[in-house]
Amino acid sequence: MGDKKIVIGFVSILVLACGLLPFSGLFASEHGSGETEEMCIPMGTFYIEPPESIEASRSKVSFPHSLHFSYNCNVCHHTWTGEGQIKNCMTSGCHDQTQSPKKAVREGSFSAEAIQYFKYAYHNQCIGCHREIRQANAKAEKRRRLGSVTIRKTGPTGCVQCHPREE
Numbered sequence: 611m612g613d614k615k616i617v618i619g620f621v622s623i624l625v626l627a628c629g630l631l632p633f634s635g636l637f638a639s640e641h642g643s644g645e646t647e648e649m650c651i652p653m654g655t656f657y658i659e660p661p662e663s664i665e666a667s668r669s670k671v672s673f674p675h676s677l678h679f680s681y682n683c684n685v686c687h688h689t690w691t692g693e694g695q696i697k698n699c700m701t702s703g704c705h706d707q708t709q710s711p712k713k714a715v716r717e718g719s720f721s722a723e724a725i726q727y728f729k730y731a732y733h734n735q736c737i738g739c740h741r742e743i744r745q746a747n748a749k750a751e752k753r754r755r756l757g758s759v760t761i762r763k764t765g766p767t768g769c770v771q772c773h774p775r776e777e
């Protein structure tokens with residue numbers, strides 16, 4: 611009985627801490643050692659904003675996180691191995707550069723240096739995936755006369771769909 615109360619108290623404190631983010635959820639993983647670790651997952655839709663030090667030229671981007679949960683988490687959180695906390699994309703040394711590097715594109719894709727620029731990192735991942743699905747859909751459409759085809763839902767690829775305004 612006493613033990614149960616302690617557990618309930620513990621969980622409610624964690625939910626409170628998660629509550630700092632709108633629509634957040636709780637995720638617990640068990641390590642080999644039997645210890646569990648909790649992580650707050652932002653649920654629903656939230657905004658992605660540029661680093662504070664830059665003067666934004668476009669409005670912040672609305673991101674329906676949960677609408678993407680049919681993918682593996684590490685499709686986007688690509689350094690996460692399933693253990694420990696997920697890092698923010700703009701963690702120092704990741705995609706925290708605030709200026710475009712001189713040599714941005716090499717053989718059609720961003721150079722290792724360029725992808726550290728936050729804008730290229732987001733555009734590469736967000737637009738890249740939406741565009742890939744769109745292109746696959748366009749190909750599928752061409753085969754439609756040959757029989758039924760699968761058209762997949764995708765996300766926006768145009769500037770104002772993601773950034774409704776200029777700032």
Ligand code: HEC
Pocket residue numbers: 637649650651652658673675678679681682683684685686687696697698699700
């Ligand atoms: C389509 C890409 C995508 C997928 C798939 C995805 N996320 Fe995210 N997630 C993001 C982005 C973008 C952010 C915002 C990160 C930032 O602000 O730098 C984020 C934020 C988070 C954060 C907060 C990190 C922080 O800034 O402290 C957590 C935790 C998280 N996601 C967990 C998950 C989990 C768990 C899954 C799998 C069920 C998942 N995500 C799937 C893109 C994705």
Ligand code: HEC
Pocket residue numbers: 658671672673674677678681685686732735736737739740743763764765766772
């Ligand atoms: C790995 C592929 C993938 C990545 C990466 C990805 N998306 Fe998506 N996105 C999708 C798919 C698939 C859908 C359609 C989901 C649905 O409607 O069920 C979608 C839908 C959306 C929508 C909703 C459009 C609508 O009709 O409501 C928005 C907005 C969006 N994505 C923004 C983003 C942003 C911003 C990022 C980068 C942080 C991102 N996406 C990264 C695959 C991706």
Ligand code: HEC
Pocket residue numbers: 658659660661665666667668669670671728729732733736737740765766767768769770771772773
């Ligand atoms: C799928 C969504 C998506 C699309 C489409 C998109 N962007 Fe972005 N963009 C983002 C995200 C996410 C960021 C990082 C968060 C932020 O800075 O608002 C960003 C950042 C930026 C930034 C740097 C921050 C700023 O406001 O100065 C600029 C400039 C920008 N985008 C311009 C564009 C232009 C121009 C287009 C069309 C060619 C475009 N974006 C298309 C999602 C998108």
